[in-house]
Amino acid sequence: MLGVVAVAAGLWLALGIFVVAGWSRVNTDRAWRAAALLLTLAFALVHQLLFATVAEDAYLTFRYARNVADGYGPVFNPGERVEGYSNFLWMVLIALPRAMFGVDVEPAAPVLGIACALGCVLAAYFLVNRIMRLAQPDGPGLPALGVAAAVVTAGASSLAGYGPSGLETPLFLLLTLCVVHALAAGRPVVAGVLVALTVMTRPEGLVVAVLAGVWLLVTALRSGTTKWAPAGYALGALVLLVPWTAWRVTYYGHLLPNSLVASSGGSVGSMLRRGWDYLAGFALVYQVFLLLTAAAIAFLLSRRSFPRARSLAWLVLAIAVALAGYAVAVGGDRLPSWRLLAPVPPLLTVFAAAAYGLFLVSRPATTPSPQPRTERLTARRTVPVVALAVCGLSLVVSTTHPGMVRAMHDWRASIRQLAETGTWLGERLPPGTVVSTYANGALSYRAGPRLVVVDVLGLTDEHIARQGERIQAAGIGGQVASDYDYVVNVRMPSVAVDTAEGYTDRQHCGINPAYAGLYEVATFRREGERKWISLYVRRPQAEVLVPLLDADPRYTYVRCG
Known part of the structure; x- marks a missing residue:
């Protein structure tokens, strides 16, 4: 890890020297901007590799994607139609490399996520410049501000953390930025199609869809655009959302995804308290982004010029605030590095850069030429120094904060152990064996479709999600569904894995009371580590299954007592 940190620090230093020393050239010379963006992308790539952890939750989608590519359909267990994912577009995208070229989902998804995160860096650049072009359609523009936004976006710790995670977070942010860019470009139909894809990527895409639609409607009423723009936007969105929703309801039988239902339904007060704690922790880590936002709000309120460009900047801020509100409403998230709020810092960055640019170009000029305004940007190096400082501080946060790289790497160790357990069970247990698990990710994916996996928290089980009782979840995230009586007496797993942490340092012979009586504890020592x-094995099958598992040289059965 130290080597990657050193490379990231070196790239940040090189980027800083290049951008600060050549700031005026960056604003006027396309080749210098291209070089600055290439350095920024290189830094962003190494920043992501610093985290380099595929999330446990991503493996649940991986299993769906592999089943799609292998012809079983969008199901978790072949033959069971349960919508245990809430990221349809991402699931389809990561299935394509396997379906077309035979590439495994597990390495393909992080590569696509890294590419989307790099795309977010470029999208921040283009969006800031597009907003500035609305203010000065015939002027030279201030493209260096876009470079500054790209630099800060590359430093956003949570985005870097979830680039290689295999989750849909970078794709969601990329689509959100593209929606606003399409609105700025006067392409409401394109914006509608993009917002539909955003909704198909994450449930909170509905927040983006509503805010973008309201912006278009208000702008149309103020005669800032054609009256047909809201209709075109709605048409672009509905042309995808209507057939997709009809298919989902027909195929799965429900409007709301099973995964969303399983994590909802608890106490509203408890969810909000946890959500506020989640947001407060995020705000402490991202204080500098909040300070930039406060300054940008002051800049934007002090000028009334360029109403369309200003309203787009306010739209970006509104989306960021609304996504933060969504995270609070759902009780936060148990994943490290503030996964639900990862899109917020880049959105605040775009808002701050655009607001400062609009403030700059709206100041009274002493001559008719817009050149003095450009000179005010390039003569002082405050903007690049601030951008590089924020980027550098973010890198420090990534490497030192216990909730960032350290938490990801600790998580990676338990994910590896769960993946090894899944491979072991998948290779040794007979096809069709039912296994219940408390961590329905890497273990389930590695076990493969030959085993039937029951998620005791109900993400991929319809009965537990929709009829199970709600219990308090450990840590941030609110309540989860549970119905152990159903699991034990209806699904009747032959083997139960009742841990989300992987291996333990010593033998544990205790048993979850929900499994007591019908199951016995079988403990195995992982050789070499x-x-x-500990597994719970159903008593009538223990005599057959324990020797099958013990036959693997990596695991040795040790009788309790």
Whole structure:
């Protein structure tokens, strides 16, 4: 890790020297801007590799994607139609490399995520410049501000953390930025199609869809655009959302995804308290982004010029605030590095850069030429110094804050152990064996479609999600569904894995009371690591299954007592 940190720090230093020293050239010379963006992308790539952790939750989508590519359809267990994902577009995209070229989903998804995160860096650049072009359609523009926004976006820790995670977070942010860019370009139909794709990527895409639609409607009423723009936007969105929703309801039988239902339904007060705690922790880490936002609001309120460009900047801020509100409403998230709020810092960055640019070009000029305004940007190097400082501070946060790289790497160790457990069970248990799990990610994916996996938290089980009781979840995230009586007596798993942490340092012979009586504890020592794992094996099948599992040289059965 130290080597990657050193490379990231070196790239940041090189980027800083290049951008600060050549700031005036960056604003006027396309080749210098291209070089600055290439350095920024290189830094963003290494920043992501610093985290380099595929999230446990991503493997749940991986299993769906692999089943799609292998011809089983969008199901978790072949033959069971349960919508245990809420990221349809991402699931389809990561299935394509396997379906077309036979590339496994597991390495393909992080590569696509990294590419989307790099795309967000470029999208921040283009969006800021597009907003500035609305203010000065015939002027030279201030493209260096876009470079500054790209630099800060590359430094956003949560975005870097979830680039290689295999989750849909970078794609969601990329689509959100593209929606606003399409609105700025006067392409409402394109914006509608893009916002439909955003909704198909994350449930909170509905927030983006509503805010973008309201912006178009208000702008149309103020005669800032054609009256047909809201209709075109709605048409572009509905042409995808209507057939997709009809298919979902027909195929799965429900409007709301099973995964969303499983994590909802608890106490509203408890969810909001947890959500506020989640937001407060995020605000402490991202204080500098909030300070930039406060200054940008002051800049934007002090000028009334360029109403269309100003309203787009306010739209970006509104989306960021609304996404933060969504995170609070759902009780936050248990994943490290503030996954639900990862889109917020880049959105605040775009808002701050655009607001400062609009403030700059709206100041009274002493001559008719817009050149003095450009000189005010390039003569002082405050903007690049601030951008590089924020980027550098973010890199420090990534490497030192316990909730960032350190938390991701600790998580990676348990994910690896769960993946090894899944491979072991998938290779040794007979096809069709039912396994219940408390961590329905890497274990389930590695176990493969030959095993039937029951998620005791109900993400991929319709009965538990929709009829199970709600219990308090550990940590941030609110309540989860549970119905152990159904799991034990209806699904009747032959093997139960009742941990989300992977291996333990010593033998554990205790049993979850929900499994007591019908199951016995079988403990195995992981050879070469001095680690242990405990399984619950259904008593009538223990005589057959335990020897099958013990036959693997990587695991040795050790009887309790």
